[in-house]
Amino acid sequence: IELRDKVDSIAESFDKSFSGSFTVKNDAVAALTNLGYNQKNAEKIVRDILSGEPDISIEDLIKKALSEFFNK
Numbered sequence: 001i002e003l004r005d006k007v008d009s010i011a012e013s014f015d016k017s018f019s020g021s022f023t024v025k026n027d028a029v030a031a032l033t034n035l036g037y038n039q040k041n042a043e044k045i046v047r048d049i050l051s052g053e054p055d056i057s058i059e060d061l062i063k064k065a066l067s068e069f070f071n072k
Helices: 002-034 039-052 058-070
Strands: none
Touching: 002 039, 002 058, 039 058
């Protein structure tokens, strides 16, 4: 029973972190495409930023992505 509790706890925390970063990624890409940026470019930039900063907030992610677009 103790092992099951530990496995359930680990699985739950993994699901939360995975779905959280997935949502942040999707929300950032959606925000950028709604601003008129190309979806494939937005996905690449967001993916690159998240690979270096996986815990970045959605606000900071969008700001950094916009900065990347302006620097191109």
